[in-house]
Amino acid sequence: MHIAIVGTGYVGLVTGTCFAEMGFDVLCVDIDEKKVEQLKRGVPTIYETGLEMLLKRNIKEGRLDFTTDLARAAFGSDVLFLALPTPPGGNGAADLSYVKKAAGDLADLWAGSSDSGYHVVVNKSTVPVGTADAVREIMESRKLNVGEDFDVVSNPEFLREGVAVADFMKPERVVVGTRSERAAEIMRTIYEPFVRQGNPILVMDERSSEMTKYAANSFLATKISFINEVANLCEEVGANVDQVRKGIGLDSRIGNLFLYPGIGFGGSCFPKDVQALKRTADEYGYDFKILDAVLNVNDRQRIQMADRIVSSFGGSLEGKRIAVWGLAFKARTDDVRESPAHYVIQELLKAGAQIHAFDPEAMGTTKAVFGDAIAYGSEPYEVLEDADALAVLTEWHEFRRPDFDRIKLKLKNPVVFDGRNLFKPHRMKKMGFEYTSVGRPEYGD
Numbered sequence: 001m002h003i004a005i006v007g008t009g010y011v012g013l014v015t016g017t018c019f020a021e022m023g024f025d026v027l028c029v030d031i032d033e034k035k036v037e038q039l040k041r042g043v044p045t046i047y048e049t050g051l052e053m054l055l056k057r058n059i060k061e062g063r064l065d066f067t068t069d070l071a072r073a074a075f076g077s078d079v080l081f082l083a084l085p086t087p088p089g090g091n092g093a094a095d096l097s098y099v100k101k102a103a104g105d106l107a108d109l110w111a112g113s114s115d116s117g118y119h120v121v122v123n124k125s126t127v128p129v130g131t132a133d134a135v136r137e138i139m140e141s142r143k144l145n146v147g148e149d150f151d152v153v154s155n156p157e158f159l160r161e162g163v164a165v166a167d168f169m170k171p172e173r174v175v176v177g178t179r180s181e182r183a184a185e186i187m188r189t190i191y192e193p194f195v196r197q198g199n200p201i202l203v204m205d206e207r208s209s210e211m212t213k214y215a216a217n218s219f220l221a222t223k224i225s226f227i228n229e230v231a232n233l234c235e236e237v238g239a240n241v242d243q244v245r246k247g248i249g250l251d252s253r254i255g256n257l258f259l260y261p262g263i264g265f266g267g268s269c270f271p272k273d274v275q276a277l278k279r280t281a282d283e284y285g286y287d288f289k290i291l292d293a294v295l296n297v298n299d300r301q302r303i304q305m306a307d308r309i310v311s312s313f314g315g316s317l318e319g320k321r322i323a324v325w326g327l328a329f330k331a332r333t334d335d336v337r338e339s340p341a342h343y344v345i346q347e348l349l350k351a352g353a354q355i356h357a358f359d360p361e362a363m364g365t366t367k368a369v370f371g372d373a374i375a376y377g378s379e380p381y382e383v384l385e386d387a388d389a390l391a392v393l394t395e396w397h398e399f400r401r402p403d404f405d406r407i408k409l410k411l412k413n414p415v416v417f418d419g420r421n422l423f424k425p426h427r428m429k430k431m432g433f434e435y436t437s438v439g440r441p442e443y444g445d
Ligand SMILES: NC(=O)c1ccc[n+]([C@@H]2O[C@H](COP(=O)([O-])OP(=O)(O)OC[C@H]3O[C@@H](n4cnc5c(N)ncnc54)[C@H](O)[C@@H]3O)[C@@H](O)[C@H]2O)c1
Pocket: 006, 007, 008, 009, 010, 011, 012, 029, 030, 031, 032, 035, 083, 084, 085, 086, 098, 101, 102, 124, 125, 126, 127, 157, 158, 159, 160, 161, 268, 269
């Protein structure tokens, strides 16, 4: 079975590499020549645990290759995954131009040749309900040769950046949206190696499959906004959200994951997917009230910590230097798209602060956004030098148990703003820190 991946970003690269690891012949296509060149040399273009070793091994063993030539994929592959960007368009709806263009290009290639055969075109991008139908229509509108046949399948991806390889290799479920038994059988064949322990491959219609992805991400975002609201109220009433979180999370109907209060959710998926689902609801005349609340809470939560920092310095950060630990939107990734840390930094800059920042993996991606507007350190303690306060904005492991004596020694004042609740308030107080976190009283455990 020959597999092609069109779009070799976070999802495409992991998908292609993992299929190659299972023994499939995989060709990854991207329009970015530099990216393709780098990947051909076995150098990952993203930071993802476990990826480099698999990438190198599968290239060496001849199962994984990269190209900018879509025709090679069109004519050499049985299954073609579209793992293309679907960024928010003007009104929050997902921009489908990348997906539609690639589908049209594939159909044009097939139409303009004497090739005949059957292909499965798989939407792995997160796309609104109805996209599989739209893609099928685009492709059918091209005049394919007699004997050329295809199905369009929805196969949303649920991997989490940071543990993407592990998630892809052992998915909790695989969702396949198709009403074609021929396509479903091929999808089962290629995913069976990943679910040997019995996790299900759910085959459903295309629209339900597309909806499943948006419903999943919107539900997870709702959990985060919910616990952030609870944390804010805990501050008002003198409760400790850490205790409340544990108290509710042990109820199996609720579960303890995604119940961490902080500076809001970010990344390339949750904000855009909640917005896109809201937009779909609007288009169908349905007022999906929870989604507005989820987004509004998140907007407020993202800047709340910045507001606290600014007001603790009397309303202006002119002449103040703030050390920042953490730039990625979450730990274990270099991805800074919609990073809450970036939102906080923007607010601090507006208030006149100088920022000296460190992140274990997201310095390059942050430089591409902020350039010289902020300063960068080569290790966490360097950025503390002469800083008026430390703001911890991403929950990297290495920030969880730092050398507090060193922090105190280096900072001008022992002031720490913790946007991820990594430290215990009572211990910070005992060590002499002025400590602000989210939803916990100062004696909090
Ligand atoms: N990142 C995640 O954690 C994640 C998880 C699940 C689903 N998704 C969804 O998967 C999709 C892809 O997300 P991503 O994070 O991998 O995006 P990305 O931006 O990292 O990667 C997209 C890639 O597509 C390439 N590209 C653009 N146009 C192309 C074309 N015409 N032909 C070939 N390549 C082209 C780009 O150069 C880029 O390398 C999105 O719909 C996203 O919502 C992402």
